[in-house]
Amino acid sequence: MNKTLRTVAAAxxxxxxxxxxxxxxxxxxxxxxxxxxxxxxxxNPKFTAAYKARTGExxxxxxxxxGSTKQVRAVADGLEADVVxxxxxxxxxxxxxxGLVAADWQKKLPNGASPYTSTMVFIVRKGNPxxxxxxxxxxxxxxxITIPHPKNTGNGRYTYLAAWGQALRQPGGNEKTxxxxxxxxxxxxxxxxxxxxxxTTTFMQRGQGDVLITFESEAELIAREFGRxxxxxxYPSSSIRAEFPVAIVDKVVDKRGTRKExxxxxxxxxxxxxxxxxxxxxxxxxxxxxxxxxxxxFPTLKTFTAEEVFGGWEKAFNTxxxxxxxxxxxxxAK
Numbered sequence: 366m367n368k369t370l371r372t373v374a375a376a377x378x379x380x381x382x383x384x385x386x387x388x389x390x391x392x393x394x395x396x397x398x399x400x401x402x403x404x405x406x407x408x409n410p411k412f413t414a415a416y417k418a419r420t421g422e423x424x425x426x427x428x429x430x431x432g433s434t435k436q437v438r439a440v441a442d443g444l445e446a447d448v449v450x451x452x453x454x455x456x457x458x459x460x461x462x463x464g465l466v467a468a469d470w471q472k473k474l475p476n477g478a479s480p481y482t483s484t485m486v487f488i489v490r491k492g493n494p495x496x497x498x499x500x501x502x503x504x505x506x507x508x509x510i511t512i513p514h515p516k517n518t519g520n521g522r523y524t525y526l527a528a529w530g531q532a533l534r535q536p537g538g539n540e541k542t543x544x545x546x547x548x549x550x551x552x553x554x555x556x557x558x559x560x561x562x563x564x565t566t567t568f569m570q571r572g573q574g575d576v577l578i579t580f581e582s583e584a585e586l587i588a589r590e591f592g593r594x595x596x597x598x599x600y601p602s603s604s605i606r607a608e609f610p611v612a613i614v615d616k617v618v619d620k621r622g623t624r625k626e627x628x629x630x631x632x633x634x635x636x637x638x639x640x641x642x643x644x645x646x647x648x649x650x651x652x653x654x655x656x657x658x659x660x661x662x663f664p665t666l667k668t669f670t671a672e673e674v675f676g677g678w679e680k681a682f683n684t685x686x687x688x689x690x691x692x693x694x695x696x697x698a699k
């Protein structure tokens with residue numbers, strides 16, 4: 366073989382090697398809610414390293430973040446997510462209804478397919494100048510509340526249900542008194558942010574509002590980004606327990622041949638390292654040992670679930686957030 370032919374053969378062999386390596390590396394798209402950027406920014410390299418060590422195979426994980434309702438609609442409209450990591454059951458049941466996710470998705474992973482939890486807390490200005498301590502303080506004159514839109518975001522829906530639920534559970538509370546509380550609450554909410562991170566930016570960077578209501582985990586992310594001196598975290602006497610369901614998008618992984626990688630990606634959320642990552646991002650791990658290790662950073666408060674107060678997420682969504690539901694009725698009348 367002359368020199369030219371040897372050079373061509375070597376080049377072809379190299380191209381074949383590169384093509385083979387590229388073919389072996391699978392790619393996953395994780396479509397998630399707005400304030401989960403940091404969680405998965407930290408989680409993804411831990412997963413890919415562990416997966417490589419265990420299988421010898423490489424996988425590249427890409428992320429997409431926005432308001433949860435916007436995200437699941439994008440998946441339904443063709444965004445090829447291998448997995449969805451959301452903050453409400455209804456986000457994923459929407460994809461079940463569209464034929465993208467298996468109906469028994471909650472049975473395929475532990476804890477109803479929710480690897481960690483959180484709750485809704487108040488972020489107030491340094492020194493708490495408006496003396497905001499509990500839900501009753503939010504409806505006083507002169508208070509401005511910053512939250513994402515309850516009809517478009519999981520963060521906003523959790524806040525709305527937390528507010529409604531605590532009013533309902535007050536002595537003498539009923540649907541009428543809860544609606545009256547929400548009317549006063551929304552009156553003190555002049556504008557809605559487009560998502561949880563936009564609400565944080567509005568409150569911290571633009572200086573709008575007296576109180577931001579958001580996930581407990583977001584408080585730590587605010588501290589990392591904006592410093593710890595400009596705000597305080599207030600834990601109300603009670604709040605709703607937030608869960609973060611995850612699921613494989615079956616129609617996509619079967620099309621792309623990524624089911625094995627997608628399954629491993631979600632299962633690793635329950636590993637010790639995955640649970641440590643949750644705790645380090647101030648999400649409450651479901652692993653009892655990991656939670657105990659980090660218990661000091663999670664103050665105790667009374668929480669209630671959507672099932673306990675509203676009869677489940679589907680009923681809560683239909684009652685409060687569908688067109689013509691309680692949110693529309695109260696907001697239009699405020």
